Amino acid sequence: MSALDLNPKTTTVAAATIRPGHVVLESVEHPAQVTRVVVSNRGVTIYARYIWQASAEKDWKLGTFSPRSPVEKAVR
Template sequence: MNELDFRPKTKGVPARLIRVGQVVMESYEHPCKVVEINDNPVSKYRIISARYVWQRDSEPPWRLGTFHPEALLERAI
């Protein structure tokens, strides 16, 4: 099994630039992989769903949050 990096180097990125497949930090030592993004055409907010990097693909994703397009998320680099 590959060793997981729970504290990857990160960079603050606006939510509008986050894409499916990228790793973002939910909180300290909790990296998660973005699996779905839904943009609300009325409010312009993004609903991002993810799985922790240690979860299996068969496990259901959970809602990371609803973000303003300019809200900064810590993305792994």
């Protein structure tokens, strides 16, 4: 098993640019991989799971954001 990077380098992006597969920071040292993005008249709803979770575990709602809201996205 490879070591998990719990503190990846990030850049601030608009919530509307987040896509499934992206890694975002739920909070400091809590990177989460985006599983779904739902766009509605209420905003952008992002669902994710922590990078250490098994793929069979249920994803959770990270939140609903304005399309321009800043989100910390991991960069390679």
